[in-house]
Amino acid sequence: MTSELILASASASRQMLMRNAGLIFSSIPAEIDERAIDARLEAEGATPETIALELAKAKAIAVSSLHPDAFVIGSDQTMSLGSRVYHKAKDMAEAHANILSLSGKTHYLNSGLAIAKNGVVLWETVSFAAMTVRDLSPDYVSRYLEMAGSKVLSSVGAYQLEGEGIQLFNSIEGDYFTVLGLPLLPLLAQLRELKLIDG
Numbered sequence: 001m002t003s004e005l006i007l008a009s010a011s012a013s014r015q016m017l018m019r020n021a022g023l024i025f026s027s028i029p030a031e032i033d034e035r036a037i038d039a040r041l042e043a044e045g046a047t048p049e050t051i052a053l054e055l056a057k058a059k060a061i062a063v064s065s066l067h068p069d070a071f072v073i074g075s076d077q078t079m080s081l082g083s084r085v086y087h088k089a090k091d092m093a094e095a096h097a098n099i100l101s102l103s104g105k106t107h108y109l110n111s112g113l114a115i116a117k118n119g120v121v122l123w124e125t126v127s128f129a130a131m132t133v134r135d136l137s138p139d140y141v142s143r144y145l146e147m148a149g150s151k152v153l154s155s156v157g158a159y160q161l162e163g164e165g166i167q168l169f170n171s172i173e174g175d176y177f178t179v180l181g182l183p184l185l186p187l188l189a190q191l192r193e194l195k196l197i198d199g
Contacts, residue, residue, distance in 0.1 A: 004070040005196060008063040014075060014182045021184060023197070028067070030059035030074065038087075048080035049126050052112035057124060060116035068118040071196060075114075077181040079156045081107040086156050095158035096141050099168065102157070103136040109157075111178045113187060115194070123190050127183035129174025131157075136168065144168065 005025040007018060015027055037058055041051045053076075060074025079086040081102065089095035109131060114124040144164060145152060152158040152165070159165030161172075161179060177184035192199035 004067070005191075006063055006067055006070045006072045008059040008072050008074045011075075011181065013180050017177060017180060017182050017184055021188065023191075025073075028063050030062040032058050032062050034058075034076075038085075042085060048078040048085050048108070049110045049112070049128070051085065052076050052078040052110040053114070053124055053126050054112070056112035057114040057116070057121050060114040060121060061119055064116040065119040070117070071122075071194065072116045073113070073187065074116065075182050076112050077156070078110045078112075079107060080110060081105060088156050089153055089158050091153070092145055092150070095152055096138075096145060099133075099141050099144070099158050100136065100138060102131075102133040102168075103141075104133065106130050106132040107157075109174070109179055109181075111181050111183050113183050115187075115190060122194070125183065125186050125190075127174070127178040127186065129172060129178045131169060131174075131179075132171045133168050134170040 005023065007014060007025050007027045008030040010027060010029040018025055034055055037055060038051060041054055055076035056074040059076065060072045064070065064072035086098060089098055109129040111127045115122050148164045152160065159168050172179065175185065191197045
């Protein structure tokens with residue numbers, strides 16, 4: 001690799017995906033007020049896809065401004081059902097309500113991705129996953145949350161597909177990397193285009 005590569009995130013799952021793909025990088029979380037950006041964009045009527053992309057770009061720009069010689073990858077994800085954009089549940093009661101609101105419906109995970117250098121975005125994309133939740137009873141959701149525990153509060157949908165959360169779904173359309181918030185295939189293609197990895 002000829003230039004430093006930075007992931008503007010502390011996400012363990014995103015770091016794992018990049019390490020497993022053989023990428024050499026450092027991880028530096030972006031210090032931005034995500035909720036303030038989120039709230040402003042929602043007030044402006046931005047789509048969930050746009051919000052995910054703008055947050056990804058903001059992260060990449062923030063870190064690349066501090067490390068101008070590096071190529072910085074920013075990523076973010078929104079979860080939407082119709083016009084509603086979900087946020088991480090504050091407690092298990094809110095997680096219960098959120099999961100029930102998804103019952104029998106298809107919602108979307110919108111994963112924004114950007115690469116910046118010297119504070120300028122060089123490339124951006126959004127990938128989608130359609131997530132169809134099976135019909136769930138309130139009692140089942142209670143049992144699921146008891147089994148899964150408080151770790152669900154770290155996930156926007158209060159589910160973790162790598163664990164018990166997979167039992168909530170009838171079908172998933174979209175790749176695993178997009179579901180985890182880092183669309184790896186378009187990222188690798190762009191890193192090859194930028195001559196940052198072999199290929």
